[in-house]
Amino acid sequence: METIRAVDLSRRFGETVAVDRLNLSVEEGELFGLVGSDGAGKTTTMRLLSGVLDPTGGEAFVLGRPVRSEAAAIHREIGYMSQRFGLYADLTVQENIDFYADLYGVSGKARTERVAELLAFSGLAPFRDRPAGNLSGGMKQKLGLSCALIHTPRVLLLDEPTNGVDPVSRRDFWRILYRLLREKVTIFVSTAYLDEAERFRRLAFLHEGRLLAMGTPDALKAALPGVVVEALSDAPRQAAVRLRGALGESSPVGILADRVRALVRGPGDAADRVNAALSGATFPCGEARVVEPTLEDVFVGMLSARDGTAP
Amino acid sequence: MNGGSEAPAVVVRELTRAFGEFVAVDRVSFTVARGEIFGFLGPNGAGKSTTIRMLCGLLSPTSGEGTVAGFDLRTGAETIKKHIGYMSQRFSLYDDLTVEENIDFFAGIYGVPADRKGERKDRVLRMAGLLERRASRTAYLPAGWKQRLALGCAILHDPPVLFLDEPTAGVDPLRRRAFWELIHEMAETGTTVFVTTHYMDEASSCDRLGLIDGGKIVALGTPEELRNRFMKGAVLEVRTSRPEDAAVLLETFPGVRSAALFGNTVHAVVDDPGAAASVASLLSTGGLADATVVPITPSLEDVFVSLVEGGRPDGVPGGEGTE
Numbered sequence: 001m002e003t004i005r006a007v008d009l010s011r012r013f014g015e016t017v018a019v020d021r022l023n024l025s026v027e028e029g030e031l032f033g034l035v036g037s038d039g040a041g042k043t044t045t046m047r048l049l050s051g052v053l054d055p056t057g058g059e060a061f062v063l064g065r066p067v068r069s070e071a072a073a074i075h076r077e078i079g080y081m082s083q084r085f086g087l088y089a090d091l092t093v094q095e096n097i098d099f100y101a102d103l104y105g106v107s108g109k110a111r112t113e114r115v116a117e118l119l120a121f122s123g124l125a126p127f128r129d130r131p132a133g134n135l136s137g138g139m140k141q142k143l144g145l146s147c148a149l150i151h152t153p154r155v156l157l158l159d160e161p162t163n164g165v166d167p168v169s170r171r172d173f174w175r176i177l178y179r180l181l182r183e184k185v186t187i188f189v190s191t192a193y194l195d196e197a198e199r200f201r202r203l204a205f206l207h208e209g210r211l212l213a214m215g216t217p218d219a220l221k222a223a224l225p226g227v228v229v230e231a232l233s234d235a236p237r238q239a240a241v242r243l244r245g246a247l248g249e250s251s252p253v254g255i256l257a258d259r260v261r262a263l264v265r266g267p268g269d270a271a272d273r274v275n276a277a278l279s280g281a282t283f284p285c286g287e288a289r290v291v292e293p294t295l296e297d298v299f300v301g302m303l304s305a306r307d308g309t310a311p
Numbered sequence: 312m313n314g315g316s317e318a319p320a321v322v323v324r325e326l327t328r329a330f331g332e333f334v335a336v337d338r339v340s341f342t343v344a345r346g347e348i349f350g351f352l353g354p355n356g357a358g359k360s361t362t363i364r365m366l367c368g369l370l371s372p373t374s375g376e377g378t379v380a381g382f383d384l385r386t387g388a389e390t391i392k393k394h395i396g397y398m399s400q401r402f403s404l405y406d407d408l409t410v411e412e413n414i415d416f417f418a419g420i421y422g423v424p425a426d427r428k429g430e431r432k433d434r435v436l437r438m439a440g441l442l443e444r445r446a447s448r449t450a451y452l453p454a455g456w457k458q459r460l461a462l463g464c465a466i467l468h469d470p471p472v473l474f475l476d477e478p479t480a481g482v483d484p485l486r487r488r489a490f491w492e493l494i495h496e497m498a499e500t501g502t503t504v505f506v507t508t509h510y511m512d513e514a515s516s517c518d519r520l521g522l523i524d525g526g527k528i529v530a531l532g533t534p535e536e537l538r539n540r541f542m543k544g545a546v547l548e549v550r551t552s553r554p555e556d557a558a559v560l561l562e563t564f565p566g567v568r569s570a571a572l573f574g575n576t577v578h579a580v581v582d583d584p585g586a587a588a589s590v591a592s593l594l595s596t597g598g599l600a601d602a603t604v605v606p607i608t609p610s611l612e613d614v615f616v617s618l619v620e621g622g623r624p625d626g627v628p629g630g631e632g633t634e
Contacts, residue, residue: 037483038454136356163481166354166509167612168619171571178555192483193510198574199554217575237495254488255495257515257534294574296484303485 001028003155003186004049008058011044018044020209021058026188026202028154031181033200034190035299041209042190043083046159049188050080062155076104079153083160085144089133093124093143096132097150104151118146121176138169145176156180158189162196174199194296203295205302212302221293224301226251226263227270228293231278232286236260239278239285246277252304261291263301320345320472320503321366323377323384328361328370335361337526338375343519345471348494348504350517354619358526359507363474366505368392380472393422396465396473404461406450410441413449413464421468435463438493455486462493466502473497475506479513491516511611520611524619538609543617544568545584546609549577549594551602560597564590571616578613579604 004026011019019041026032034042047053049060051071060067062074080086087096097118101111119125122142127135132143141161148156162170174196177187189200197203198217205212205220213220233239239260243253253262264270274288321343328336336358343349353359364370366379368388377384380394404413414432423431436442439459449457458478466473475494479487491513494504498518506517514520515534522530522537530541549570551557554577561570561579566586570579579590587604594602609617 037485038481040483136354138355160481164355164477164509166619167511167615168354170509171616174572178558181555192481194484195512195574199572237492237499240492255492255516256512299484300488 002026003028003030003063004032004188005061006045006049006058007061009045009048009055009060010057011041011048011053012056017209019048019055022206022209022211024204024211024214026186028186029181029184031177031187031189031199031201033197033203034188034206035192035194035197035203035295036190036206037303039208040206042206043159044209045206046080046082046157046188046190050078050157051075052080076151077153078155078157079148079151080157081144081148081159081161083163085140086147087132087140087144090131092129092131093119093135094128096143096147100147100150106151114150114152118149121179122146123172136169137165138172141165141169141173142176145173149180154185156185156187156189158187160190160192162191162193170196194294194299197295205299207303213298217295220295220298224263224293224298226265226301228261228291228297229264229270229274229288230256230259230261230291231274231288232259233278233281233283234258234285235281235283238283239281242281243274243277247273250304252300254300261297263293263297263304318378318381319343320347321349321377321379321505323366324375326362326365326375326377326384327373328358328365329373334526336365336372336523339523339526339528341521341528341531343503343505345503346498346501347519348498348506348517350514350520351505351507351523352509352514352520352615353507353523357523357619359523360476362523363397363476363505363507366391367395367397367474380470393468394470394472396468396470397476398461398465398474398478399476404449404457404464407448409446409448410436410452410460411445413460414467417464418467423468431467431469435460435467439463455482458482458486458490459493462490466497471501472503472505475504477507477509479508479510487513511615514611522615522618529618530614534611537611537614541618542609542614544580544582545586546607546613547579547581547584547587547590547604548573548607549579549590549602549604551577551594551599553599557594557599557602560594560599561590564593569616573610573612578607578610580613580617 002025006022006024009019009022036042048055051067051074054068063077065074067074097115124143191197202216204214236255236258240253240255243260243262250265251262262274264273271288271290278285319342324340325338326336327338351359365372368391379391382390414435418428436445479490498504508514519533520537521528530537549557554572554575557577558570558572561567566582568580570577584606587606591602591604
């Protein structure tokens with residue numbers, strides 16, 4: 001069953017087109033990701049889908065209903081967590097949860113049970129009397145998620161939920177998301193972490209408000225134009241400068257710790273071309289080898305192909 | 312103490328800061344060499360920001376000692392401020408000023424001499440790629456550009472030591488790459504960079520790392536050393552078409568301490584690295600016939616999690632709850 005659908009969804013702010021004729025569809029129980037640069041339109045898309053913001057063109061549907069005209073009914077089905085987690089800093093953990101419970105009209109026995117359940121699975125029970133402003137980043141994130149889940153929504157919209165959150169808290173957070181997926185909750189999440197994007201069942205790349213590509217991680221990697229090559233180097237930065245000169249602007253080159261990594265485009269054997277470019281260097285470099293592309297390669301490749309400039 | 316050119320960029324010994332009963336930083340000792348990129352890692356609320364605030368001369372230590380750029384933390388706090396650059400996760404720019412006005416403002420604060428100002432300003436505009444946007448209001452710049460402007464403003468006075476507190480949080484991969492190249496370029500010309508990050512790929516680009524948890528340093532060394540010497544347990548990499556199911560299943564196996572998704576694979580922490588074959592057969596019995604299991608060198612994320620998890624609960628009370 002289709003849970004989320006955007007049809008030519010657009011939003012303009014004055015002269016700026018933040019989201020430009022976006023079309024996508026998300027199935028029930030799917031983990032769908034929205035990936036893009038700052039200002040790509042991710043947050044605006046989230047707000048349009050949740051009904052917080054009205055579109056200036058096109059339409060969004062959640063669970064088959066138009067978001068714009070049936071906002072009230074849809075709010076009950078959606079949990080939305082904004083980037084700042086939507087918390088009241090001077091209210092305690094318990095007060096924040098109570099506030100959202102009131103907002104969504106969760107009351108009586110259902111409320112008592114749900115609050116206890118959320119406090120338990122988020123590990124927030126020992127902190128219920130602490131003001132939200134005094135929580136660490138990871139705890140704020142879990143509280144924000146608990147508040148978004150108070151009314152047991154079938155659709156969860158998460159706007160960059162793991163920004164500024166440490167690896168341990170990120171792992172905890174993902175465990176919670178997988179539990180929700182097993183309960184058939186649909187999760188629509190934006191992120192700037194491409195290692196997380198590898199877990200999405202499908203993802204969409206947004207750039208300047210437009211959809212650049214959409215598909216499973218494997219399909220997006222398979223469609224990558226070019227071959228990814230890596231070489232160890234004692235001076236990866238100099239190696240990168242050298243490679244950029246030799247390969248030209250169409251082949252973006254980056255540094256990964258002690259290696260250079262290039263998305264090699266154009267004719268000829270990719271590894272040979274990298275080896276040739278590095279062979280005259282005064283610093284030692286390892287043998288270049290072709291490696292499996294990551295979603296970061298896909299992202300970098302897509303944007304560099306667009307701007308015509310290597311990063 | 313005077314700022315000697317041969318002194319390490321940062322030296323701290325038994326550095327401690329308490330807020331009332333709560334010890335935010337507890338007898339921390341380390342040294343950062345000149346021109347080094349030092350990554351300071353730790354969970355939210357572990358004491359990173361408190362440490363940085365002491366190193367920048369913004370907060371005095373409760374006990375312990377140290378020098379930054381050769382100046383004493385206790386007696387030279389004011390001098391230290393002039394010899395460091397500081398950029399925080401919330402870029403400290405003035406939104407209603409233009410790009411150029413922000414640069415002028417910080418040049419004034421850092422006491423950049425009038426005859427050097429023009430040249431420094433041009434350099435920063437060029438480095439940040441903002442030559443054509445110099446008259447734009449800062450509020451209208453995309454986040455990635457603001458970040459480069461904030462870095463530019465932090466180095467207007469050519470500080471020998473640069474402190475970057477989560478400089479790339481929420482920045483997309485393309486701009487993170489470009490930002491890190493700038494960092495490496497500065498380190499090559501002798502600037503010492505002290506940086507905090509939650510991105511383990513960035514941590515692996517540092518020359519050395521310190522991991523702080525509960526106010527104490529729990530690991531110190533090169534990324535290579537952290538991966539090879541500090542991991543508690545061995546790591547198995549599991550590849551399968553159903554990684555989420557594998558992660559759940561793995562955690563029920565004897566000898567598996569934890570399992571977590573890592574990109575599209577699963578990393579399982581086990582007591583015995585020789586367990587790969589038995590883990591594979593258990594997965595197969597559990598319905599994941601396509602799973603392959605191999606022992607690997609742990610990733611920095613594995614090391615981080617193994618050292619931090621199971622310690623103290625998240626969200627420690629005290630002076631940096633909002634870190």
